[in-house]
Amino acid sequence: MTRVAGKPAVGPFKARLYALLLRLRVRLISRRSLRTAIAVFAVLVLTWIFGQAGVLDKLDRAGSDIQSRLNPAPTDGTVAVVVIDDNDYRQIFDGGIPVNAERLIDLVNDIAKGGPSVIGIDIDSSPHQFAETAKALNCNCTIVWEREVEEVPETVEVNQELKLLPILGGRSDLNNARISSGIPILIDDPEDGTTRRFQRYFGTDNGLFPSFTTALTSAYAKEKNLASLGSQVATFSDQELLIRYSGDQQGSHRIQLTASKLHELSQNWKPDASPIEGRIVLLGGAYLGQDQHKTPIGQISGVEILANVIETELHGQVATAPSRLVLYLLDLFEAFGLILMFHFWPFRTAIFRSVALIPLVAALFSFGVYSDVAHFGQFFVVLVGLLCYELYEHFRRDQFPHLIAEKKSGHH
Numbered sequence: 001m002t003r004v005a006g007k008p009a010v011g012p013f014k015a016r017l018y019a020l021l022l023r024l025r026v027r028l029i030s031r032r033s034l035r036t037a038i039a040v041f042a043v044l045v046l047t048w049i050f051g052q053a054g055v056l057d058k059l060d061r062a063g064s065d066i067q068s069r070l071n072p073a074p075t076d077g078t079v080a081v082v083v084i085d086d087n088d089y090r091q092i093f094d095g096g097i098p099v100n101a102e103r104l105i106d107l108v109n110d111i112a113k114g115g116p117s118v119i120g121i122d123i124d125s126s127p128h129q130f131a132e133t134a135k136a137l138n139c140n141c142t143i144v145w146e147r148e149v150e151e152v153p154e155t156v157e158v159n160q161e162l163k164l165l166p167i168l169g170g171r172s173d174l175n176n177a178r179i180s181s182g183i184p185i186l187i188d189d190p191e192d193g194t195t196r197r198f199q200r201y202f203g204t205d206n207g208l209f210p211s212f213t214t215a216l217t218s219a220y221a222k223e224k225n226l227a228s229l230g231s232q233v234a235t236f237s238d239q240e241l242l243i244r245y246s247g248d249q250q251g252s253h254r255i256q257l258t259a260s261k262l263h264e265l266s267q268n269w270k271p272d273a274s275p276i277e278g279r280i281v282l283l284g285g286a287y288l289g290q291d292q293h294k295t296p297i298g299q300i301s302g303v304e305i306l307a308n309v310i311e312t313e314l315h316g317q318v319a320t321a322p323s324r325l326v327l328y329l330l331d332l333f334e335a336f337g338l339i340l341m342f343h344f345w346p347f348r349t350a351i352f353r354s355v356a357l358i359p360l361v362a363a364l365f366s367f368g369v370y371s372d373v374a375h376f377g378q379f380f381v382v383l384v385g386l387l388c389y390e391l392y393e394h395f396r397r398d399q400f401p402h403l404i405a406e407k408k409s410g411h412h
Contacts, residue, residue: 063381065296070377073246073253078314079307080255080276082283088259089287098124101133107259110266111281112139114274117223120144120216122184122284122303131169142219146212147181156187162204182215186305187240195293197240198309213309220280233313239320244312249298282307319370326369333361358383
């Protein structure tokens with residue numbers, strides 16, 4: 001009988017039995033592993049399908065919108081807004097389309113008397129009548145004009161070639177050191193038409209061209225010698241960025257004046273006593289109900305959205321929307337976290353542990369995606385939505401059939 005050093009001898013029968021048990025164990029483990037692998041693969045595929053159905057996208061939009069309404073307003077109010085309302089449109093501009101070029105230049109000169117750092121004009125100046133009136137501009141500050149495109153696309157992509165229209169009637173003798181332009185396209189969500197995102201650069205027939213807000217922020221950074229801000233907005237990104245709305249629909253932290261009020265004030269103020277001195281002043285129209293947009297904080301004008309975008313840039317709070325990978329990971333948490341909790345633990349225990357776990361997971365996702373916990377609320381809403389969905393599924397699968405059975409037995 002063969003012996004192995006340090007081990008007792010094993011007879012032929014026991015050896016064959018051990019070998020049989022070993023093969024059986026390996027087979028059972030392999031089958032179990034195979035079943036587990038199949039189950040995990042099925043959950044991964046179903047999770048991906050669930051994500052493609054758009055449920056998480058809707059939850060993410062809801063979380064982002066709630067976060068926008070909770071965001072505190074900036075305290076410094078660097079951006080001031082001058083709006084041409086219905087009254088101004090009739091009395092100052094005589095209700096013409098396009099707006100009277102001479103009157104618009106006069107209004108820009110009135111703003112310039114207040115000593116702003118940069119003036120942004122969100123009004124189309126491509127008509128030929130602006131070519132002559134532009135000579136009357138009397139401003140020592142930088143002016144950024146909106147640059148219209150021949151056709152606004154339904155979807156915005158960086159590699160497309162938008163055809164640019166001229167500014168100031170196509171004048172070619174402009175002072176490029178003081179006059180620039182940018183594309184004022186706002187990006188609406190195709191699902192619900194809400195404006196939540198912006199883009200810094202667009203592909204055009206003249207190469208990459210800055211957005212209106214990027215041109216304004218760059219000009220302000222140059223005027224104030226803010227190198228970090230200038231390099232921030234100069235960084236090209238092909239991603240759509242999230243607008244950090246202040247949560248205040250009226251923009252009460254901003255100076256807001258009508259064109260007529262601005263004209264009245266400009267007759268008497270001195271630059272050192274001007275409320276718009278050193279600020280970015282945005283001039284835009286809100287007449288005839290035009291240029292109104294749906295946003296997470298309500299219906300506001302395009303020029304007010306532009307103000308929110310600039311404030312997002314100024315305060316360094318630019319962020320990208322969560323990627324498909326992040327949303328997929330949230331889906332996996334729902335699949336392998338919440339579902340397994342309700343499967344292995346009693347209903348009340350599962351609810352208690354889910355409620356305790358969700359804030360931690362929301363904070364981890366916020367820090368992992370944005371390197372801070374400021375977006376905690378956005379992920380918290382998504383996770384609470386997933387929990388509500390799981391509670392609904394649990395009730396539909398387990399509790400509802402049980403109630404039906406009890407009702408039937410009661411009738412019998």
